[in-house]
Amino acid sequence: MAKLDSKVPKGPIADKWTTYKDKIDLVNPANKRNIDVIVVGTGLAGGSAAATLAELGYNVKAFAYQDSPRRAHSIAAQGGINAAKNYMGDGDSNYRLFYDTVKGGDYRSREANVHRLAEVSGNIIDQCVAQGVPFARDYGGLLDNRSFGGVLVSRTFYAKGQTGQQLLLGAYSAMNRQIARGKIEMFNRHEMLDVVKVDGKARGIIARDLITGEIERHSAHAVVIATGGYGNVYFLSTNAMGSNATAAWKIHKKGAYFANPCYTQIHPTCIPRSGDYQSKLTLMSESLRNDGRIWVPLHLEDAKAIQEGKLKPTQIPEENRDYYLERRYPAFGNLVPRDVASRAAKERCDAGYGVNATGEAVYLDFAAAFERYGQEQAKIKGIHNPSKEEIVKLGQAIIEEKYGNLFQMYEKIIAENPYETPMMIYPATHYTMGGVWVDYNLMTTVPGLYCIGEANFSDHGANRLGASALMQGLADGYFVLPYTIGDYLSDDIRTGKIATDTPEFDEVEKQVKDRLDFFINNEGTHSVDYFHKKLGKVMWDKVGMARNEKHLKEAIKEIKEIREDFWKNVKVTGGLNEFNQELEKAGRVADFLELGELFAMDALNRNESCGGHFREESVETSGPQKGEAKRNDKDYAYVAAWEYKGEPADAVLHKEELEFKDIELKTRSYK
Ligand SMILES: Cc1cc2nc3c(=O)[nH]c(=O)nc-3n(C[C@H](O)[C@H](O)[C@H](O)COP(=O)(O)OP(=O)(O)OC[C@H]3O[C@@H](n4cnc5c(N)ncnc54)[C@H](O)[C@@H]3O)c2cc1C
Numbered sequence: 001m002a003k004l005d006s007k008v009p010k011g012p013i014a015d016k017w018t019t020y021k022d023k024i025d026l027v028n029p030a031n032k033r034n035i036d037v038i039v040v041g042t043g044l045a046g047g048s049a050a051a052t053l054a055e056l057g058y059n060v061k062a063f064a065y066q067d068s069p070r071r072a073h074s075i076a077a078q079g080g081i082n083a084a085k086n087y088m089g090d091g092d093s094n095y096r097l098f099y100d101t102v103k104g105g106d107y108r109s110r111e112a113n114v115h116r117l118a119e120v121s122g123n124i125i126d127q128c129v130a131q132g133v134p135f136a137r138d139y140g141g142l143l144d145n146r147s148f149g150g151v152l153v154s155r156t157f158y159a160k161g162q163t164g165q166q167l168l169l170g171a172y173s174a175m176n177r178q179i180a181r182g183k184i185e186m187f188n189r190h191e192m193l194d195v196v197k198v199d200g201k202a203r204g205i206i207a208r209d210l211i212t213g214e215i216e217r218h219s220a221h222a223v224v225i226a227t228g229g230y231g232n233v234y235f236l237s238t239n240a241m242g243s244n245a246t247a248a249w250k251i252h253k254k255g256a257y258f259a260n261p262c263y264t265q266i267h268p269t270c271i272p273r274s275g276d277y278q279s280k281l282t283l284m285s286e287s288l289r290n291d292g293r294i295w296v297p298l299h300l301e302d303a304k305a306i307q308e309g310k311l312k313p314t315q316i317p318e319e320n321r322d323y324y325l326e327r328r329y330p331a332f333g334n335l336v337p338r339d340v341a342s343r344a345a346k347e348r349c350d351a352g353y354g355v356n357a358t359g360e361a362v363y364l365d366f367a368a369a370f371e372r373y374g375q376e377q378a379k380i381k382g383i384h385n386p387s388k389e390e391i392v393k394l395g396q397a398i399i400e401e402k403y404g405n406l407f408q409m410y411e412k413i414i415a416e417n418p419y420e421t422p423m424m425i426y427p428a429t430h431y432t433m434g435g436v437w438v439d440y441n442l443m444t445t446v447p448g449l450y451c452i453g454e455a456n457f458s459d460h461g462a463n464r465l466g467a468s469a470l471m472q473g474l475a476d477g478y479f480v481l482p483y484t485i486g487d488y489l490s491d492d493i494r495t496g497k498i499a500t501d502t503p504e505f506d507e508v509e510k511q512v513k514d515r516l517d518f519f520i521n522n523e524g525t526h527s528v529d530y531f532h533k534k535l536g537k538v539m540w541d542k543v544g545m546a547r548n549e550k551h552l553k554e555a556i557k558e559i560k561e562i563r564e565d566f567w568k569n570v571k572v573t574g575g576l577n578e579f580n581q582e583l584e585k586a587g588r589v590a591d592f593l594e595l596g597e598l599f600a601m602d603a604l605n606r607n608e609s610c611g612g613h614f615r616e617e618s619v620e621t622s623g624p625q626k627g628e629a630k631r632n633d634k635d636y637a638y639v640a641a642w643e644y645k646g647e648p649a650d651a652v653l654h655k656e657e658l659e660f661k662d663i664e665l666k667t668r669s670y671k
Contacts, residue, residue: 005439017120039060040224044473048473050178051184058489075164076240079163085121098663106339110440117475131173136159160405189210190210200446206505219499225247226473229454238283248435258642260433263432266429266612268345336670343614354426370419432454441488528586542558542600549607556601559600
C-alpha cells in the first residue's frame, strides 16, 4: 500500500500549528514581489486567499467564471459560521469545537487539521468584524450566537439568513482593495480548463474567456484551486447551477489524488422536489431547526389523507403527531447532525408517512416556538392574560426577526404561508466532504498545486457539521494557506517569470482546444442536460442517501454507459468564439460523468456506514444503537485517495491511515 505523506508536524496537538508556523521558511517582503500566484475561484475560500496573499505582497491572478466574485456560490450560505469564542459562556473551547467536528465527521478526518481549524476559528470572526461584516448582535450590542446540529453549545455567528453573502462582501472588499493596489489581477468570466505542469510542478493554467471564447495561457509559481464542491453531480442539488467539478477533476487527471469522493452531505431541510422540469433545489437553513420541530403523522391513514389533500397538518392533534427526531434522539432532538436527520426523514417517508403528494416530505413546524417566544414577549411587555392569538402574533414577530427572509423565500417557492401552516422539507444534496486530497500545507500530490475550501477533501470527515464550511473555507484562505504556501515559494525567489511559450503550455492548450472543437462539431442528438439528468438520477437512486453493493455495481456500469452515449450523441448548440453556456455545461458534465463513476467506486469500496455514507449492509443489529449506521474502524479508518490512471475504473486507491491520538473513537450516538 502506498503511503501518503500528510506532513502533519510532530508534537502535542495543541502546539503543532504554532510550532510549525515558527519553523517554516518565509519569503521576505521584497522577494514576494517577484512571485506570482494563481488563485482559481473567488468564493469565500479563494477570495480570502487572494486578498491575503496580495496583502502579503505576492502578485495574484484570480479567476472566476461569474461576472463578479460577489456571485460565487458562497453567497448562498444562510445559517452561519462556527467559532469557538465561548461568547455565550456555555462551556465552549477550541477543544470542544475540535472534538465536535471530529465526532460529527464520524472519525474520518485528520485530527491535526481539525485542531488547527478550531484554533484559528476565533480569528476569522475578528477579521470579519474588522471588515464590517454585520453579524447579528444581542440587545446589549454583543455578537449573538445560535446553535447548529451535532453540538451542545451555541457557537454559530450569523447575519440573519444571509451569512455567506455578508462574509463574501467582506472578502470581496478585501480583494477590491488589492485590485485597486494592482496586486490582484481579476479575471471574471474566465474558466480554468486545465492546469499546466512544468518539471512536475504546477506552473500555470489554461483558461477560456467565457465572453469571447478566447483561450488564454496564464503562468505562476503556484496554483491554488478554490473552486467549490461537486454536489451538482446529482443534477439537482442546493448548489448554484454553475457549481462544477471541472477544475478539481482536471487537476486530478494531472496527478492530484481525489479523496473520499463518496462523502456527500444530504441536507435534511430543503424544499421538496416539485417535478421533472426543476433545475435546482432550495435549502431551508439548518438554523431553523433551533426553533422548528420536525414531525410526520403518527398514523398512516392521516399521512394518506394529507397526501391526497383531504387533511391539513393543523387539523392533526398533538397526540397524533410523531416528532420522530425527539423520540429517537432525546439528547439532541431536532438538532441531530444532518446525516442522522436526513436518514430519519427517509426512513419515515419510505414507511409511507410522507406529507406531500409524492410522499417525500416531512413537516418543520414553528407553532411551539411562536407560543414559547410569545409567552416570553408578553411577560417582557407586561401584557397580563394575553389571548392565544396575541401570544402567537408576538412569537411570530420574533421568528420573523430571526428567519424572516427564509420564511419569505419559502412562501415565494411553495405559495403557502409558513407562519400559518408548517413548512414541508425533504433531504437534498448539499455539500461534498470529499475532494482533492491535500496535506497539512493544503498542497495536493502535485508540487505547487494547492486546494482550499470545499474543493479539497476538507476537515469534515464523512459528515460536515452545520456552519463549518464557511469556517473551513475562511480558515484556509485567511489563516492557513498564506503561511504554508510561503514555505514552498521560498524556493522560487530566484526562478523569475514562468514563460508560457513552452511545449508544456502548447500541449495542454491543444488538449483544451481539441475538446472544445469536438463539442461544437459533434453531430449529436441530445442536449447536455439530457445526460446530466440521467447521471443525476442514477446518482440519487443508487449512490444517494442509502447505498448497497448491488446498486453501486449497477451505478458504475450505468454511469459508464451514459458517458459513452454522451461522447457519441451530445449536441452542443452555438459557436466556439462567443458566450456559449451550452459549451460550458458540456465540459462540466463530461467531467461529472467521470467523477460520478469514481464516486460510486469509492462508495463500493467503503463497506461501512460512516457519516453521509450509509451502506445498507452495515447497520447495528442489536443494543441501544439498533438500526443506526455501523462504522468499521478496524478496516476503514483511512482517507481513500484515488490516483487517476486513464479511466475512472482504473483508478488506484491509496490509503492515508487516520490516527486518533487525542480523541477516542466511539460509537457516534446522539441519543
Ligand atoms: C444553500 C447553501 C447554504 C449553505 N449555508 C451554509 C452555512 O450557513 N454555513 C456554512 O458553513 N456553510 C454553508 N454552506 C456551504 C458553503 O456555502 C460552501 O461550502 C462554501 O461557500 C464553499 O466556498 P468555496 O469558496 O469553497 O467555493 P464557492 O463559493 O463555490 O466558490 C467557487 C469559486 O470557484 C470559481 N470556479 C469554479 N470553477 C472554476 C473554474 N473552472 N474556473 C474558474 N473559476 C472557477 C467560481 O467562479 C467561484 O468563484 C451552504 C451551502 C449551500 C448550497
